[in-house]
Amino acid sequence: MAAATLHRYLGKGRKLVDGIEKVTGRARYAGDVHLPGLLHGKLALSMYAHARIANIDTSAARAVPGVVAVLTAADLPTRGRQPASRQTTTLADGVVRYRGEPVALVLATSLAAAEDGLAVLQIDYEPLPGPVTPEAALDPAAPVIWPQGAPKGDADLTAAHAAVARGDDQADHEASNIHEHKQFSRGDALAALAAAEVVIEGTYRTSIVHQGYLEPHAVVADIDPVRKQLTLYTSTQGQFGVRDEVARLLGLRPSQVTVIPMTVGGGFGAKYGILEPLAAAAALAVGRPVRITLDRSEDFLTTTPSPASTITLKLGATRTGTLTALVAEIVNDNGVYPFTLGGIMSTLLGGYYRCPNVQIDVIEVLTHKPQAGAYRAPGAPQITFAIESAMDELARKLDLDPLELRLRNAATTGDPMGNNDPWPSMGLTKVLEAAANHPLWRERQPGSGIGLAIGGWPCGMSPAAAVCRVDTDGMVRVHVGSVDISGVNSSFVLVAAEILGVPPEQVEIVAGDTRSGPFAGPSGGSQITYSVAGAVAAAAREARRQLLEMAADMLEARVDDLDIREGMVQIRGVPGRTIPIGEVAKRAEEQAGGPGPIVGDGKAAPAENAPGFVAHIVQVEVDRETGRVKPLRYVAIQDVGFPINPLMVEGQIHGGAAQGVGWGLYEALRYDERGELLTASLMDYTLPRAADLPTFEAVLVENPAPNGPFGARGVGEPPITAGAAAIANAIRDATGVRIYELPMRDEVVWRALQQV
Amino acid sequence: MAAATLHRYLGKGRKLVDGIEKVTGRARYAGDVHLPGLLHGKLALSMYAHARIANIDTSAARAVPGVVAVLTAADLPTRGRQPASRQTTTLADGVVRYRGEPVALVLATSLAAAEDGLAVLQIDYEPLPGPVTPEAALDPAAPVIWPQGAPKGDADLTAAHAAVARGDDQADHEASNIHEHKQFSRGDALAALAAAEVVIEGTYRTSIVHQGYLEPHAVVADIDPVRKQLTLYTSTQGQFGVRDEVARLLGLRPSQVTVIPMTVGGGFGAKYGILEPLAAAAALAVGRPVRITLDRSEDFLTTTPSPASTITLKLGATRTGTLTALVAEIVNDNGVYPFTLGGIMSTLLGGYYRCPNVQIDVIEVLTHKPQAGAYRAPGAPQITFAIESAMDELARKLDLDPLELRLRNAATTGDPMGNNDPWPSMGLTKVLEAAANHPLWRERQPGSGIGLAIGGWPCGMSPAAAVCRVDTDGMVRVHVGSVDISGVNSSFVLVAAEILGVPPEQVEIVAGDTRSGPFAGPSGGSQITYSVAGAVAAAAREARRQLLEMAADMLEARVDDLDIREGMVQIRGVPGRTIPIGEVAKRAEEQAGGPGPIVGDGKAAPAENAPGFVAHIVQVEVDRETGRVKPLRYVAIQDVGFPINPLMVEGQIHGGAAQGVGWGLYEALRYDERGELLTASLMDYTLPRAADLPTFEAVLVENPAPNGPFGARGVGEPPITAGAAAIANAIRDATGVRIYELPMRDEVVWRALQQV
Incomplete structure (x- = not known):
């Protein structure tokens, strides 16, 4: 300081x-905007994960007093155009490909009338088969979701989060449910692994996690029907990108679209534009302002949660604790449209630690579920859970202090990331040294339920x-x-x-x-x-x-x-x-x-980015009767470069750490075998409440970024990365049991305890 | 070109x-703004020009369904504060001083409910005596309207229109209905007049003219009751000034007030802020958004028209047509609050022509009428009517071409203005030369009803x-x-x-x-x-x-x-x-x-201003049976410096010339002896319609302004200045009769014709 x-x-x-x-x-949110002649929109969401839309009979809905129009894909100027980023939604045209896909839009002079109209809207589906899990999708006998090739967007959302190069394409480009397969490598990892003195191996599974913002998606589109000028009042993280996408999808010039960003009630990566093109298209179709707000269940059903990942990871090391090989396969469940996180996941997985031999395969899989999207540090909680669990096991196998093992191998400025570009100025060693000095770590007793994990994020610029x-x-x-x-x-x-x-x-x-x-x-x-x-x-x-x-x-x-x-x-x-x-x-x-x-x-226009690294130490108590894990203390150490406003930085760290606990212990969107969402309300989807969370202590390490203002680094994403891994390591410390699956709910832990 | x-x-x-x-x-006007919880305000306007407010019984009004509040002066946070500029209105406190003064504000959830509330609002007045004309106000026996001295604002609106110095204060500062008496002089005008070879003398009267914008005043005030943050959506010519005045009157910091200027449906000097403080105070009082829009009659009753002027002018000249003396007295009827146009009127009156001896007295008088305000080139149509009528008479007396007489005496760059400051770069001679070359002037026949007048305006910067x-x-x-x-x-x-x-x-x-x-x-x-x-x-x-x-x-x-x-x-x-x-x-x-x-x-930040001068030539036909004057052709020649967008420049010239015709032939707010407005609707107040107007021909003279962008000069105000005088001179040419009073309606002309 x-x-x-x-x-x-x-x-x-x-x-x-x-x-x-x-x-x-x-504060005025998008849903608070009222305009003369405003119509309220209510979406008809597909009841099936895959079906042909046999018929839509709008007559009863249109007869409801107050209902002004019932729009289907055929009524929209977006028809026939593909979104640049598949984050954006219009209306399904002929076929639905996930439960919750918007099929029709009822527009009425009040929300109640729109709901009444929706209740009597008749949509006939003919259900079709199709895989809803990656395992099913990868079965050679599985129907191919996009036989003509999946619609690919131009936009790479990963690039918005972290400027990193992408690996080599390994896909064979035949129609398949794998939309991308890339490999990142250096050295000869397979040979090095075979020659390693010590090997650690495991398969780690994470769930589909929702961003859990307080404010569901909301947008008001206003239209000047004479000049075709659109004004959108919306809850967004980036107005310029939304403008460009709406213009493209509607065939307008960007200058015909004005996006006014309203107060945002939480974004976490999900608010780069989902409903805006649809609201805009509807306003253009009827010539009146249109408001669409999702309720909580609709938001769970039709927006863009994180992909679930299955990561098989093998680490090779010398007996003295020097990493020699890292071999990994990542399978991402991306839902119905391509969404590519392989680049950033590999960059981090192959970059946290110095290792001369690395080979990471990323297999991006399509399934009949909602499209995956960005969630705070997209991909990082997944790979961090894998690598930091594995490092913990490696330390135990070598009988080394897990922090000491990390310090010996920690990457530093100039070392290669997973994509082989060099790390810009970064402070992994510094946060590990701060962790070593923290009383919670320094004074810990073996078996007291204390775990450590590091994590990091490159930061955009x-x-x-x-x-x-x-x-x-x-x-x-x-x-x-x-x-x-x-x-x-x-x-x-x-x-x-x-x-x-x-x-x-x-x-x-x-x-x-x-x-x-x-x-x-x-x-x-x-x-x-x-x-x-x-x-x-x-x-x-x-x-x-x-x-x-x-x-x-x-x-x-x-x-x-x-x-x-x-x-x-x-x-x-x-x-x-x-x-x-x-x-x-x-x-x-x-x-x-x-x-x-x-x-x-x-x-x-900073010339390089400024990665932020964290070391999180968490202490848990595990109820061996029920498997319930109670986090007690949580120390979040972070290299923030320089905290311009420490209160804001600490707020980011608290919030990120809380979400990390959610990843670790509570949150998952669960689908049944037909692709029906089983957790479509806050009653079922377990966002952690205040009482479920430990006390967070934020420790700010000041390792100035050469290009940052006053030395500041990006601080938003790093704090979500390490929590799940730190908790897994704490559970291991408390119980001797290694958990390979997120979230580590009571039942998962209890079952694992039974197997000891 | x-x-x-x-x-x-x-x-x-x-x-x-x-x-x-x-x-x-x-286009969205202020009256189109809708906000959640919006209240509609309806003003109770004083029925008397001067009265004590004996009692206000709000109970019946408050009982009307939808009425939320009835506010009086005592309910407003503005109480006890004086507006900086008396253009702004709050609510009368104890005494009303003009017919139309706002006394109470009924706020309701709909305009209809507010009107119903207003209809049953009981206000008891005790009428008081007081002068409603300057003649009455100047009578030594007249009651003094402000015995403690008139409330003076800090703001000098004249300064916003024309950066000119002001003359010497001649007032004795005893309580009087004269709020200011200034004299502007150079040389010895009285001696020069006595010695002059030729003298022309006349008294010219102009009426109170309303700005006649299409959109009456309208404002919506939104309030954040927690932080006392105000947002005003308003029809204004200057958002920054409105913000400062609202903040001052409400005791807020300017940063607590945001003024959003909406599309303006005409301003012409009247939209520097009238209702904004009242709407803001009301919103603050009730903690909800408030909209006040005036209907046409309310706007005529309670806003700020031009002052009426009585100008006694004596010109002395040599037999060869060189001006030697100008002596004038200007009496302005400013209504109930001080409004000072003496500086600019004298600057122009004593500045159009080179004259070594000038003495101008300006007597600013208070009466029980609405406060006077700015109207496009404030004061200029009045003095131009006087000086240009007089110059025409002088030419006739000297048997000189009236254009030639003007050219001989026309001021040019560096000559003194009426306040003795030198004229910056200006082009009076150039517009006169252009007029001399115009066919309408060059080919005219005596008696064909063609008149010429010049006019000018210094322009702000x-x-x-x-x-x-x-x-x-x-x-x-x-x-x-x-x-x-x-x-x-x-x-x-x-x-x-x-x-x-x-x-x-x-x-x-x-x-x-x-x-x-x-x-x-x-x-x-x-x-x-x-x-x-x-x-x-x-x-x-x-x-x-x-x-x-x-x-x-x-x-x-x-x-x-x-x-x-x-x-x-x-x-x-x-x-x-x-x-x-x-x-x-x-x-x-x-x-x-x-x-x-x-x-x-x-x-x-231009270092000097750029006066714009005009020469207007108009041809009229006069019906000797009825006195009706029909303008036939109208040539408006103007030094515009450089016309950046000639279509806009010509639009300004057309509009200004049309308003000049209104001043000359049609428009007047008339009050009876009790101060009641007799012309409170567009049926009575004769705005010229398209059929009442001649064809306008705009001629652009390009005499670049040294500091103007690409040489451009201000073009908005000059075209209104010369019309009334040019028409008077045309009537003189057509009929031999000199009219000394505006507007020159049928009856006025007919009566003058009877006296020949």
Whole structure:
């Protein structure tokens, strides 16, 4: 925390700028938008995982008072166009391929009327066979889901989360339920494994996990029927991407679509655009504004959860604990459309530790389930569960301290990642050293139920711009194009405050839409603070320069002699002569022949990314009677580079760690053999509640990122990565039993205990 | 039009960018804004010009279903605070001082319920005496309207319209119905007048004229009751001024108030904020959003029309037609609150012509009528009617061509204005020369009903900023803080298109609110094109610089060898190598370690203003039986500097000339002796209809302004100034009768004809 003392505001915790709005219900979400003539949309969702749509009889639905239209695929301008990213939904055309796929849209003047219309909408299906699990899909006898080849999107969502190169395509490109097979390798892993002094082997299974945001998907599409101008009010992590996809699917120019990002009630990777093209197409079809909001069950049924992964992992090492080989096969259950996480999963799996011989095969499988999508650090909890469980077992086999084993092999800056690119500046060793010094680890007793795991994430790095304006009342307004899903605005205010020398209350962040906003990348990949804060800083510096130039004239002083403190320009060493920045701004807005109003732009385009690494230590208590695992203490150590607003950083760490506990102990979307979702409500889908969670202690390690603003690194994704593995290792420590399957619910643990 | 050939887009007429929105009803006005929980407000307006409010019984009104509250002055947080500008209205507290003054506000869940509530609201008045005309107010025996001194605002609206110095205060500062008496002088005018070889003398009267916008005042105030954050959606000419005034009156910080300027259905000086503080106070009082829209009669009763003026003018000249003396007294009827136009009226009256001896007294009088306010070129139609009628008479007396007399005496750059400051670059002589060459003037026959008058306006010059962003689809978006009341955005697109080398369809102007917008002055004083277009040009130049820098890298060429044509960057002389600017922008938004997204800011703060002068020639036909005057042809010659978008410039000239005809022949708000408005509907208040207007021919003179963007001058106000005088001179030519009173309705002309 040494760096904080250099700063007046940076590095000191400060509450959320929009916390009061949110807790008092004043924040405006997409579902709160009301427009004249608004129609409420209710989706008819497929009842089958695979079926032909034999007939849709809309007459009864259309006869319901208030129902204005019942739309099917044939009514939409999107018909015949493929989404660029298969995250986006329109309406099924002839065939449904997962339970929950939207088939028709009832539009009515009230939600109640739309629901009444939906209740009498008659859709006849002819069920068809098809695999709903990867095992079934990989059976050579299984029907091929996409005989003509799966519809592939242009967009690689992984790229939004982590700028990493992708491996070599191993697929044979014949029609198959494998949409991609890639191999990542270096050295000769099979030979090295065969020659290894010690080998650890295991198959790890993870479940389909939902992002579990508080606010289900919601969008309002407004249409100017004359000029075909669309305005979308939506809950999104990235307005620019949504705009481009909606325009493409509707055959409009991007400039005909304006996306206004509303307050987001949680995204976690799932809000890059799902319903927007459908709402937009419906508005275009009927010429009126359309609102679609999903209820919780609809959201579970039709959105984009994480893929489930099966990871077979073999590690080879010397007797002294040096890794020599890593061989892995990853099978991802991606649901009905291609979704590719192999690149990032391999990059991490083959990159956490130095190992000269690596071979990772990733087999991406299609099934009759909803399409998989991004969920905070996509792919990382899965591979981290595998590698960190295996490392724990390796340490036990070698009778080494598991932390010591990790330190010996930990990758560091310049070492190859799984894709063989070198790691940029990273701090795995530093977080391990901090873990070694933490009392929970240092003073642990064998068998006390304490486990350790590391994890990491490369972090994205989109270029970004910001505009900083000083107002006549002294308010500093910073205009950005990013969406605040995680408290980033509450960090930006400190950046501008620090540079301009004004109290943070005098700074306001103004979020732009696709028409007004300066560009920023989407709020994913832990990148917003990393990339946008640099632009905010640059814009604030330019505004400061303009302020001082104008103030020098007003105070008859040299620019170099001036400073700004508490919002007042002052001459260094001359205490009496001060002038509020609002007055300087006023002069600038009034002076004929002067430099003009105080407004400056700033950009940032970091040249490399800034991986964030964590070491999580968790202590659990296991009830041997029931198998119930109770997490007691949780220490989340993270290399954050520099915590611009430590309160926000700690919030990210708490939230990520809580979700990691969810991955580890509770959460799973379960489907039956026909592809019916068995966990379509919060009663069945076990999101952890506060009482299910341990106390989290966040420990911030400051290992500055060379390209980060003030040394900051991305912090959003790393904290979700290690939890499941740390808990598995803690259970192993407490019980002697290794669990290979997530979530580690009572029954799973109990069964494993029975086998000892 | 020579300059236009230098340009690709500038100087070439192009339609309104928002014309289709407006004609198809898609444009969103303030009255269209709907918010959850919205309350509709209906104002109880005083029935008396002066009365004590004895009692307000709200019980019956409150009992009406749907009525939520009935507010009086005591319920508002504004109580006890004086508006900075008396343009703004709250609620009368104890005493009403004009017919139409708001007394109470009924708030209901529907407009119908509010109207029902208003119908049964019981307000008891005790009528009080008081002067309603300047003649009565100036009677020493008259009750003094403000015995404790009139409430004076800080704001001088004149300054917003024309940056001119003000004269010496002649008032004795005892309580009186004269709120200001100033004298402007140079030389010894009384002596020069006494010694003059020829003297012309007359007293000219003008009426109270309403701005006659299509859209009556409308505002929606939204309130966050927790943080006391106000958002106003309003029809305004200047969002920043409205914000500051609302904040001051409500005791909030300006940053707690966001003003979102909506599409404006005409302002003409009356929309700098009237109802906004009241709507905001009401929203704050009840904690819900409030909408107040005026109907036409309410708007006539309670808003801020032009003052009526009585101008006694004496001109002295030599026999050869050189002006030697100008002595004038101006009495303005300002209604119930101070409103000061003396500075600008004297500046113009004493400035159109070179005259060594000038003495102008301005007596600003209070009466029990609604407060006067700004109306397009405030004060100019009045003094122009006087001086241009007098010059016409002087020419006749000297047997000189009236245009020749004007040319001999016309002021030019550097000559003193009425306030003795020198004229900046101006083109009075040039428009007179153009008039001399126009066939309507050159080929006229004496007695054919042709009249000439000149007029002018100094033009404002607020500093302004703009931000220019290039999007990945090649769209150029320019963010400005100005309100488009007159087509300025349709000129800005050409400025950005010209500089960036893109078709105008690829340019969009994005108007900011007080939080998001770069600063611009209010849309008044003919200043927006003059000041903001310069900022747009600077921002576009910066974006161009960034585009070329990035494109040089992509095309492997030198920046100096690049050009942009039709939205494509190209290497000069290498036809094949081109790249669309959208692709350059995309690269900038993606390139790690690059310069960052294409966004540039620009500022303009012209060092001097750029007066616009006109010469109007009008031909009329006078029916001697009825006195009816029919304008037949109308030639409006104007020095526009450079017409960035000639279609917009001509639109301004047509509109201003039409309003000038209204001043001359039709429009007047009439009050009876008790201060009751007799013309409170469009049936009584005679706005000219299309059939009442002549064909307008606009002639653009290009006399570049040294500080204007591409030489442009302000064009909005000049065309309203000369019409009434030109028509009076045409009537004189047609009939031999001089009319000294506006409007010159049938009866006025008929009576004058009877006296010949």
